[in-house]
Amino acid sequence: MSTIDKQLLKKLLLTVEKPSRYTGGEFNTPDVTKPHRASFCFCFPDIYEIGMSNLGIQILYDVINNDPDFVAERCYAPWVDFGDKLKENEIPLFSLETKTPLKEFDVVGFSVQFELLYTNVLYMLELAKIPFYAKDRDESYPIIIAGGPCAVNPEPFKEFFDLIVIGEGEEADIAVLKAVADGKEKGLSKKEILKKCMEIEGVYVPSLFKSGDKVVKAVVDDFENSPFPLRPLVPNLNIVHDRVVMELYRGCASGCRFCQAGFYYRPIREKSASRIANLAKSAIDATGYEELSLCSLSTGDYSYLRELIDDLKDITSKKHVNLSLPSLRLNSFDSDIAQNSRRSSLTFAPEAGTQRLRNVINKNITDKDIDNIGKAFDAGYQSVKLYFMMGLPSETDADLDGIVLICERLKNMYYSVKRQRPLTISVSCSVFIPKPCTPFQWAAQISIDEMMRKQEYLKNKLRAVKGVKFSWHGAESSKLEAALARGGSELNEVILTAYKSGSKFDGWTEFFNWENWLAAFEKCGIDVNDYSRNFNLDEELPWDFIDTGIPKTYFKNEYLKAIDGLPTANCRNGCNRCGAAKLGRCTIL
Amino acid sequence: MILLKFEKAEGFCFISHVDTLRHFQRIFRRADISVEYSKGFNPHMLIYFSSPLPLGLASKAEYVCVATDMKAEEFLKRYNDNCPDGLKGVSAANVDKNPNLQANVAACRYIFAKKLQKKNSYSVTYEKKGETVTETIDDRIYSMGEYDAVLASVTLRPDRFALSCSDNCITEIVKTNQYLKIGDKLVDVDEYYGL
Ligand code: SF4
Numbered sequence: 001m002s003t004i005d006k007q008l009l010k011k012l013l014l015t016v017e018k019p020s021r022y023t024g025g026e027f028n029t030p031d032v033t034k035p036h037r038a039s040f041c042f043c044f045p046d047i048y049e050i051g052m053s054n055l056g057i058q059i060l061y062d063v064i065n066n067d068p069d070f071v072a073e074r075c076y077a078p079w080v081d082f083g084d085k086l087k088e089n090e091i092p093l094f095s096l097e098t099k100t101p102l103k104e105f106d107v108v109g110f111s112v113q114f115e116l117l118y119t120n121v122l123y124m125l126e127l128a129k130i131p132f133y134a135k136d137r138d139e140s141y142p143i144i145i146a147g148g149p150c151a152v153n154p155e156p157f158k159e160f161f162d163l164i165v166i167g168e169g170e171e172a173d174i175a176v177l178k179a180v181a182d183g184k185e186k187g188l189s190k191k192e193i194l195k196k197c198m199e200i201e202g203v204y205v206p207s208l209f210k211s212g213d214k215v216v217k218a219v220v221d222d223f224e225n226s227p228f229p230l231r232p233l234v235p236n237l238n239i240v241h242d243r244v245v246m247e248l249y250r251g252c253a254s255g256c257r258f259c260q261a262g263f264y265y266r267p268i269r270e271k272s273a274s275r276i277a278n279l280a281k282s283a284i285d286a287t288g289y290e291e292l293s294l295c296s297l298s299t300g301d302y303s304y305l306r307e308l309i310d311d312l313k314d315i316t317s318k319k320h321v322n323l324s325l326p327s328l329r330l331n332s333f334d335s336d337i338a339q340n341s342r343r344s345s346l347t348f349a350p351e352a353g354t355q356r357l358r359n360v361i362n363k364n365i366t367d368k369d370i371d372n373i374g375k376a377f378d379a380g381y382q383s384v385k386l387y388f389m390m391g392l393p394s395e396t397d398a399d400l401d402g403i404v405l406i407c408e409r410l411k412n413m414y415y416s417v418k419r420q421r422p423l424t425i426s427v428s429c430s431v432f433i434p435k436p437c438t439p440f441q442w443a444a445q446i447s448i449d450e451m452m453r454k455q456e457y458l459k460n461k462l463r464a465v466k467g468v469k470f471s472w473h474g475a476e477s478s479k480l481e482a483a484l485a486r487g488g489s490e491l492n493e494v495i496l497t498a499y500k501s502g503s504k505f506d507g508w509t510e511f512f513n514w515e516n517w518l519a520a521f522e523k524c525g526i527d528v529n530d531y532s533r534n535f536n537l538d539e540e541l542p543w544d545f546i547d548t549g550i551p552k553t554y555f556k557n558e559y560l561k562a563i564d565g566l567p568t569a570n571c572r573n574g575c576n577r578c579g580a581a582k583l584g585r586c587t588i589l
Numbered sequence: 590m591i592l593l594k595f596e597k598a599e600g601f602c603f604i605s606h607v608d609t610l611r612h613f614q615r616i617f618r619r620a621d622i623s624v625e626y627s628k629g630f631n632p633h634m635l636i637y638f639s640s641p642l643p644l645g646l647a648s649k650a651e652y653v654c655v656a657t658d659m660k661a662e663e664f665l666k667r668y669n670d671n672c673p674d675g676l677k678g679v680s681a682a683n684v685d686k687n688p689n690l691q692a693n694v695a696a697c698r699y700i701f702a703k704k705l706q707k708k709n710s711y712s713v714t715y716e717k718k719g720e721t722v723t724e725t726i727d728d729r730i731y732s733m734g735e736y737d738a739v740l741a742s743v744t745l746r747p748d749r750f751a752l753s754c755s756d757n758c759i760t761e762i763v764k765t766n767q768y769l770k771i772g773d774k775l776v777d778v779d780e781y782y783g784l
Binding site: 007010011013014019020023024025026027234236237238285286287288289290319 | 599600601603604605607608611612614615616617618619620644645671672673674675758759760761
């Protein structure tokens with residue numbers, strides 16, 4: 001394997017922002033030079049600080065490196081300054097650990113977490129001097145694969161990949177590496193290897209796929225005993241989630257109708273409190289982190305939360321480790337749990353301003369639950385962050401007024417007792433984006449004009465409530481996200497066109513260029529607004545060939561219930577028969 | 590208290606001082622080395638570094654003084670078992686009080702990858718508050734050979750010196766020693782503290 005000229009690299013690093021993004025050598029880096037049958041390079045199409053914070057990658061990196069037969073390295077998207085330097089100096093994009101060009105790995109795997117990262121995949125391929133389209137890559141190139149939440153609808157980017165892992169990667173990635181290693185040793189062609197890979201659960205090979213076939217999502221069977229890094233990497237610079245992160249469970253029992261992760265990661269599988277505590281202890285010991293956070297889709301719903309917090313108290317107090325609990329659900333909020341978390345600000349996501357709309361989206365939070373925040377005020381909190389969505393199906397201005405009412409109600413509660421400091425409320429609003437594998441996959445997204453109008457409306461109303469800060473999320477980028485989420489294979493060309501005319505880092509407001517995207521859509525003869533329409537309940541959807549365990553009929557029924565304003569109970573009250581259990585048992589039952 | 594001598598090598602020369610500090614806090618936590626904290630509203634670990642390196646400069650002789658009552662030998666072993674490769678510990682000694690190396694180090698020795706040119710006088714040019722400044726630096730050069738030089742600490746950056754008589758860039762320079770001024774003699778920190 002060839003590596004990069006180290007002296008030249010050092011000189012280039014002197015000229016870029018945060019050079020330690022590119023140096024590697026993190027504490028706990030495994031031995032990636034051991035003899036191996038096949039090599040893998042994880043590519044994360046966003047910067048180091050974000051990629052290093054991704055728990056999924058950490059788990060998979062650990063799984064592969066723990067296998068005696070395989071090694072895995074990492075590569076994060078270089079920030080534009082370094083990307084330009086690499087191009088100027090004709091240095092191919094390389095791995096962090098051994099500075100090996102991506103082209104020389106057996107498998108290069110992209111983690112696609114977010115639709116607005118699609119152009120960055122192309123950015124990294126180009127920097128690595130790898131042709132964009134799978135069909136243009138001969139035997140000399142690695143097998144390029146993708147995985148991550150966006151694989152729920154891989155059609156918009158499938159032409160860039162040889163293989164896409166749908167669902168959870170822990171077992172599928174290893175199986176793919178085995179097939180690649182076997183193939184390499186037997187001298188099989190790429191096509192023959194890919195054919196073998198098609199037998200692996202969760203593997204989709206776009207070039208060999210026959211219409212009418214199904215791909216069943218990969219699911220980790222025994223989540224309790226599934227691998228988790230005991231020695232997580234310690235980053236070289238401050239990253240977004242610079243702490244030990246523990247995954248409590250996968251899937252979600254709430255069934256919020258807009259939430260893709262909540263359905264996609266079903267069946268619901270919980271880890272036991274004692275196992276999590278043990279894992280947390282070893283991760284804290286091995287990293288020296290000063291903070292521990294519990295992460296799951298709705299952490300407060302975890303069956304053994306109290307037990308776990310008790311177990312962790314011991315560890316965290318001995319080692320002076322802060323325990324932080326992100327975004328608790330309002331109705332599972334409990335003041336003494338809040339007290340164990342030394343955060344200064346509380347985060348809640350009611351998502352909608354009125355009970356009516358919360359029933360529509362199935363966010364099972366009542367006004368009474370919101371009153372629960374009062375307990376947190378009494379526990380000493382004086383700052384609340386509230387998350388809402390705008391443009392939800394059936395939303396009217398009365399629902400936006402409801403957001404204002406919630407703020408007023410919180411204020412009244414806070415000031416009903418004499419307090420030393422003023423209350424600050426920050427309201428953050430995103431735009432509803434219909435996503436595949438949710439009951440709202442058919443729903444319309446409001447127009448950009450309507451987004452702007454609603455934003456103005458709410459901003460003006462909230463201005464009247466003192467102490468409330470209002471922030472909100474881009475309209476145009478939400479429009480694009482909806483298109484990339486619900487589109488089909490026709491979008492491959494659009495994405496490439498947009499990239500070639502300069503789009504990258506689309507998730508970064510300073511880089512997002514709507515005009516450029518509009519031009520790309522137009523050039524390909526596609527109307528971007530076509531993806532925001534109400535999809536017909538009977539039309540064929542690009543992701544229909546994927547079996548997530550939950551059949552279309554279930555989503556349809558949920559959608560119809562939404563229209564009637566009927567909620568569906570949390571699975572913890574009894575199975576709703578979504579179907580996911582056919583891929584593995586829901587352990588909460 | 591412990592005085593630790595460590596290296597900042599390989600990619601770690603690109604890690605800023607703030608991030609280096611964070612690394613040290615985590616190394617001590619991993620190593621179970623209990624370090625005293627400051628009193629007050631925002632307690633922080635009591636650790637004192639020699640002068641921070643400019644970004645890109647590697648060093649074989651960095652120092653940090655740590656408020657702990659552990660024995661030096663035990664400390665060094667635990668430290669090395671828990672540090673990233675780029676921050677290896679070289680030696681450690683017990684000291685009575687913080688030697689305040691940041692203020693007391695007078696000069697440092699550097700080695701250069703490319704040959705230094707002999708001149709009658711050396712001057713550096715750099716930007717300061719938007720203006721170009723040129724200064725003679727002869728009084729800040731203690732000694733120099735073909736590939737090494739002892740330069741005043743803090744007041745003369747080795748990369749600027751290097752530009753005055755070679756085309757070494759900062760990544761081609763390595764700091765090798767730090768000196769205290771005792772009387773009119775330079776004494777190596779290692780020698781003075783028995784490291
Ligand atoms: S199978 Fe039942 S319990 Fe499991 S996620 Fe589906 S509805 Fe909920």
